[in-house]
Amino acid sequence: MEDGKLTVRAVERALDILLCFTDESDLSLTEIAVRVSLHKSTVHRLLASLEGKGFILRDFATDKYRLGFRIWELSANMVHTHDPAMILLPEMERLRDQLDETISLYVCDGLERVRVQAVESNQAIRRVAPIGARLPLYVGASSKILVAFAEPQLLEALMKAHNLPTALERTVFLQQLAEAKELGYATSVEERELGTAAVAVPIYNQAQQLVASLAVSGPSNRLTLAKMKEHAPVLIEAARRMGKMLR
Template sequence: MEDRKLTVRAVERALDILMCFTKGSELALTEIASQIGLHKSTVHRLMTTLEDRGFVVRDSRSDKYRLGLKIWELSTHLSHSDDPAVLLLPAMESLRDRLGETVSLYLRDGGERIRIQAVQSNQAIRRVAQVGARLPLYVGASSKVLVAFAAESDQEEILNAADWPDTVDKDTYRAQLADIMEQGYAISIEEREPGAVAVSVPVMDHNGRIAAALSVSGPVSRLSAETLRDFAPVLKESARDMGLMISS
């Protein structure tokens, strides 16, 4: 029984290591150890195994690790038939061409949102959105959409989580969620990142549950609050079409 527990723990630690690469493409051993809270010697043993199996590669010059070809090999066998990141990409590209700004698609994963797809603006000055980025739920237009249209029990779990920051007043946040529910979209002006603005709407499935958050973002120098509000009906139209696509 003890050996089985140790084996499971080792698998969990190896997966935690691989998830570190969602925050950076190249990481040093000390960075990985710090992120997952393990001693360097323990991480080194796990990295050696992952390297032997092709899941990570170590650059001998920088002594940093990056994901290996085995990850790519696994990803090629994913089923894309019902993957919203793949299924909705053409619609996102059409929306980008129509509005001229960066389009992103987010899912909620526990107490975070993750950007599962992005179509970058073609303009010289643009908002670059990194696919795979994990962001907190207490700030940003897409975060608030994902929370506003979630089940009430999920909302309370999110707001009462131990890591909810004391600097974000829950009553104010709840009032914002009510406004978003009423108007059907959320706007953020430099809430999470200086110089960046966004407008976001929910993508609902055939059961009326939120499936994703669709957003358009760009620089504050080009997109005023009024412009973002003008974008909202266009996003809602696209989100309705996307909802039909993922429900079919």
């Protein structure tokens, strides 16, 4: 039994190492050890096992590690026919070309939102949206959408969370959620990042289940409240079309 626990722990640690590369392309042994809070000797052994299976590659010139080709082999076999991020990509590209701003797709994961797809604007000054980024559910246009249009249990859990910022005015937040439900869209201006703004709408599948939040984001001096109000009907119509594509 004890050996089984040790084996599971080793698997969890190996997965934690792989997850270190969600926001970085290459990392040193020390950087990985700090991120997973393990001794370097333990991390080195786990990396050697992952490298042996092709999940990790070591660059001997820089002495840094990066994801191996086995990861791409696995992703190539994903069932994309049911993956909203892949199904909706062509529509997101068309919306990007129409509005000339960055388009993002977010889904809810616990008390966080995850950017599962993004198409960046072609403008020189644009909103950079890395896929896989995890963001809190209590701030931002897409967060408001994912909470406002979700089942009430999500809002209850969010309000009880210990990691809510002390500066969060719950009354204002609840009012913003109510406005989002009334208008069918939500906006944010420099709520999470200085100089950025976003407008978001919900995407429902054919069973009328909330699937994701579709957002347009860009520099706040270009994506003003007036401009976001102008984009909202276009975004709502795009979300309606996208919803019809999802079972």
